Amino acid sequence: EPEVTQTPSHQVTQMGQEVILRCVPISNHLYFYWYRQILGQKVEFLVSFYNNEISEKSEIFDDQFSVERPDGSNFTLKIRSTKLEDSAMYFCASRKGAFRTNYGYTFGSGTRLTVV
Amino acid sequence: QKEVEQDPGPLSVPEGAIVSLNCTYSNSAFQYFMWYRQYSRKGPELLMYTYSSGNKEDGRFTAQVDKSSKYISLFIRDSQPSDSATYLCAMSGLSNSGYALNFGKGTSLLVTP
Numbered sequence: 180e181p182e183v184t185q186t187p188s189h190q191v192t193q194m195g196q197e198v199i200l201r202c203v204p205i206s207n208h209l210y211f212y213w214y215r216q217i218l219g220q221k222v223e224f225l226v227s228f229y230n231n232e233i234s235e236k237s238e239i240f241d242d243q244f245s246v247e248r249p250d251g252s253n254f255t256l257k258i259r260s261t262k263l264e265d266s267a268m269y270f271c272a273s274r275k276g277a278f279r280t281n282y283g284y285t286f287g288s289g290t291r292l293t294v295v
Numbered sequence: 296q297k298e299v300e301q302d303p304g305p306l307s308v309p310e311g312a313i314v315s316l317n318c319t320y321s322n323s324a325f326q327y328f329m330w331y332r333q334y335s336r337k338g339p340e341l342l343m344y345t346y347s348s349g350n351k352e353d354g355r356f357t358a359q360v361d362k363s364s365k366y367i368s369l370f371i372r373d374s375q376p377s378d379s380a381t382y383l384c385a386m387s388g389l390s391n392s393g394y395a396l397n398f399g400k401g402t403s404l405l406v407t408p
Contacts, residue, residue, distance in 0.1 A: 183338075212395070221299075222339065222383065224395040235395055270338050274394075284396065286331075286338030 181205040183287035185271050191293045192261055200256045200290045202271030210274040211254045212284065213246065215239070215267040222270065228254065261294045268292075298322050301384055301399025310408050314371040318384035318399045321365065325386040327394070328360050330369045333381045333401065342382075343369065374406045 184203040192198050204211050213225040226236045226246055233246065245257045254273075258265055268291050272284040301318045308314055316330075326347055331339035343358040345351045345367075351358045357370040367386070371378055381403050385396040 210394075214396075221400040222385075222396075222398040224397070227395055237395070268336070272338075283341045283344065284339075286340070288338045289336070291336070 181285070183271055183273055183285050185269075185287035185290050187290060188288065189291045189293070191295060194263060194294055195260050198258050198261055198292065200258075200269050200271075200292070202254045202256075202287055203252055204254055204271065204273035205275070205285055206252070208273035208275045208285070210234075210276075211246075211248070212272040212274070213256045214270045214272060214286075216270065216289075217267040225256070225269075258292075261292075263294050266292055266294045299384065299386060299397050299399045302402055303400050305403040305405060307405045307407060308374055310374060310376060310406055312374050312406070314369075314374050314378070314404060314406075316369045316371075316382050316384075316402050316404070318367050318386075319365055320367075320386060320397075322386075322388065322397070323362075323365070324388035325397070327387045328358070328367050329385045329396070330356075330358055331383040331385060331398075333383055335381075339383055339385075374404075376406050376408050379404055379406050 186201045211228040216222045224237050226240045227234045243259045247255050268289045270289045271287045299320045328345045330343045333339045345360045348360045348362045355372045359368040381401040383401045384399040387394045
């Protein structure tokens with residue numbers, strides 16, 4: 180069964196450093212997302228991406244965050260200057276088509292980001 | 296008021312029991328309702344989805360949506376130890392152009408043999 184692949188599974192970084200989290204969505208999916216889950220809290224939406232542009236973003240997704248689909252297969256989340264509160268599990272997700280006909284997001288297994 | 300409320304549990308039931316999980320929400324624009332299962336340190340896995348109100352059944356799982364009460368439920372029949380996981384409700388609506396999901400906090404379920 181097709182799956183969303185995320186790398187690395189765990190990343191430790193020092194506060195103030197830049198990190199790039201990588202995702203390979205399912206190949207025929209058109210909509211891409213990043214969510215995060217701070218330990219013990221709910222999964223939170225960060226950003227959605229369609230047709231090579233951001234379609235929606237949350238208040239969390241400030242100027243420190245950016246997304247890119249550099250080569251038609253990878254989908255990346257960059258945090259420019261990490262803060263301790265950025266420590267969380269980051270999930271990439273993709274969706275095939277129109278929401279009305281295909282609601283199903285497929286989530287990756289996540290990247291655990293630890294900022295020290 | 297939080298948009299999506301879900302009792303975090305934990306909920307412990309014996310094998311074979313019927314499990315009832317539920318969420319309430321405040322945003323009347325939500326039209327798409329989903330249940331995800333999440334194992335420890337893994338990504339959410341879609342179990343059920345429902346558009347607007349009504350019931351949907353898939354094997355041992357039944358999802359119900361009552362939009363008038365802003366209440367959704369997931370029932371698991373003949374529960375198995377392998378059903379032990381955290382169950383997340385999620386919902387979205389036309390107000391979200393990217394159809395971002397709004398999650399509940401998740402209910403931790405333990406099914407004991």
